[in-house]
Amino acid sequence: xxxxxxxxxxxxxxxxxxxxxxxxxxxxxxxxxxxxxxxxxxxxxxxxxxxxxxxxxxxxxxxxxxxxxxxxxxxxxxxxxxxxxxxxxxxxxxxxxxxxxxxxxxxxxxxxxxxxxxxxxxxxxxxxxxxxxxxxxxxxxxxxxxxxxxxxxxxxxxxxxxxxxxxxxxxxxxxxxxxxxxxxxxxxxxxxxxxxxxxxxxxxxxxxxxxxxxxxxxxxxxxxxxxxxxxxxxxx
Amino acid sequence: xxxxxxxxxxxxxxxxxxxxxxxxxxxxxxxxxxxxxxxxxxxxxxxxxxxxxxxxxxxxxxxxxxxxxxxxxxxxxxxxxxxxxxxxxxxxxxxxxxxxxxxxxxxxxxxxxxxxxxxxxxxxxxxxxxxxxxxxxxxxxxxxxxxxxxxxxxxxxxxxxxxxxxxxxxxxxxxxxxxxxxxxxxxxxxxxxxxxxxxxxxxxxxxxxxxxxxxxxxxxxxxxxxx
Numbered sequence: 001x002x003x004x005x006x007x008x009x010x011x012x013x014x015x016x017x018x019x020x021x022x023x024x025x026x027x028x029x030x031x032x033x034x035x036x037x038x039x040x041x042x043x044x045x046x047x048x049x050x051x052x053x054x055x056x057x058x059x060x061x062x063x064x065x066x067x068x069x070x071x072x073x074x075x076x077x078x079x080x081x082x083x084x085x086x087x088x089x090x091x092x093x094x095x096x097x098x099x100x101x102x103x104x105x106x107x108x109x110x111x112x113x114x115x116x117x118x119x120x121x122x123x124x125x126x127x128x129x130x131x132x133x134x135x136x137x138x139x140x141x142x143x144x145x146x147x148x149x150x151x152x153x154x155x156x157x158x159x160x161x162x163x164x165x166x167x168x169x170x171x172x173x174x175x176x177x178x179x180x181x182x183x184x185x186x187x188x189x190x191x192x193x194x195x196x197x198x199x200x201x202x203x204x205x206x207x208x209x210x211x212x213x214x215x216x217x218x219x220x221x222x223x224x225x226x227x228x229x230x231x232x233x234x235x236x
Numbered sequence: 237x238x239x240x241x242x243x244x245x246x247x248x249x250x251x252x253x254x255x256x257x258x259x260x261x262x263x264x265x266x267x268x269x270x271x272x273x274x275x276x277x278x279x280x281x282x283x284x285x286x287x288x289x290x291x292x293x294x295x296x297x298x299x300x301x302x303x304x305x306x307x308x309x310x311x312x313x314x315x316x317x318x319x320x321x322x323x324x325x326x327x328x329x330x331x332x333x334x335x336x337x338x339x340x341x342x343x344x345x346x347x348x349x350x351x352x353x354x355x356x357x358x359x360x361x362x363x364x365x366x367x368x369x370x371x372x373x374x375x376x377x378x379x380x381x382x383x384x385x386x387x388x389x390x391x392x393x394x395x396x397x398x399x400x401x402x403x404x405x406x407x408x409x410x411x412x413x414x415x416x417x418x419x420x421x422x423x424x425x426x427x428x429x430x431x432x433x434x435x436x437x438x439x440x441x442x443x444x445x446x447x448x449x450x451x452x453x454x455x456x457x458x459x460x461x462x463x
Binding site: 003067070071072073074075076079080082083155158159160162163166167173176177179180185188189191192193195196199200203 | 307308311312313314315316317318319320322323392395396398399400402403405406407413416417419420425428431432435436439440443
């Protein structure tokens with residue numbers, strides 16, 4: 001039987017769909033770990049980026065944290081977390097949160113900075129107080145950047161959660177890591193397909209969420225602009 | 237492939253200099269392999285990205301498909317992409333490089349398109365008025381003006397690749413990643429720390445050198461805040 005036939009058979013085998021080691025449970029582990037990490041990262045990073053952006057302070061810090069984050073390999077982050085707290089779900093969670101913070105800080109800062117000074121002025125001229133300006137004017141305008149940061153973080157987190165199988169935690173990466181260790185190419189390939197599909201689904205889902213949450217008048221038409229601007233700014 | 241200890245041995249310090257001095261050969265070899273894997277990936281990435289980027293810029297209807305395909309490649313986690321390739325190309329350098337090159341494409345192509353789009357229409361008009369042929373105009377006018385954005389893309393792609401190379405340790409390559417993996421398997425902090433610190437240092441050195449190179453080759457852009 002050819003290779004892809006074996007992979008198909010692997011997927012059709014009922015044993016891979018039940019119990020703790022089955023696909024549904026591994027998927028649940030992967031998604032819940034990623035969601036929890038993204039939530040924690042957002043709770044830490046959003047206030048920092050938004051407050052720095054609102055007051056226009058700490059721009060270098062906010063922008064460079066992304067570059068530093070890119071330079072630290074996520075694999076190393078994970079292994080360092082193991083040395084700090086032992087193996088299991090906790091080091092995975094800590095590494096994923098640490099990895100998720102930089103893009104959110106940078107993008108929310110850049111988003112707040114993108115708000116035109118004239119618009120702020122006008123809002124104040126209309127009698128809005130500081131907090132109202134933040135909620136009603138700055139945040140809606142910054143929303144597409146904030147969501148872009150969350151999307152980048154989410155995709156990074158889901159990707160690195162795959163590596164978390166190395167530190168004795170579950171998730172879909174388990175199939176890949178076990179497949180490598182047991183030289184079981186079919187399991188390896190099947191696991192990789194599952195991880196790839198999940199990542200693409202998360203990317204698409206977050207892109208849609210980004211579209212929905214940005215006020216209609218502010219939506220950017222050209223998608224190259226929407227996606228590129230941030231990285232270009234962050235690197236300079 | 238599994239961490240053996242429950243907690244790092246209590247008496248294992250973060251760095252043991254005797255281990256470092258006894259393994260300078262190994263460390264240097266890992267660093268060199270890391271640089272090699274990165275350079276091959278970025279150079280091959282550029283060779284593929286420049287024509288694709290120019291096509292995406294010129295032919296708007298191809299922009300969608302080119303960005304979708306490279307976007308999907310970029311989204312797939314590195315370990316999964318390597319795993320998808322292994323049944324066909326094995327645990328080889330080729331597998332590692334196909335994966336690494338795939339990740340550079342989206343970043344490079346995006347920045348090429350943005351750079352080319354940023355060339356003001358008046359300048360293009362003026363170049364045409366001065367009698368530039370399409371190819372000469374591309375080479376002497378458009379590309380130089382797009383260079384800051386393209387260089388920004390090369391910097392991001394390089395730094396990203398340096399981080400991703402560590403993951404290739406899991407498929408038997410890895411450069412400095414092999415030290416990090418060694419630290420995980422043997423529950424030993426020194427190789428982990430050396431691998432991590434050198435990887436971060438390499439990323440910073442590469443980024444700063446590329447920024448320097450950018451200043452040298454685009455003297456007219458100096459003093460501007462943003463590329």
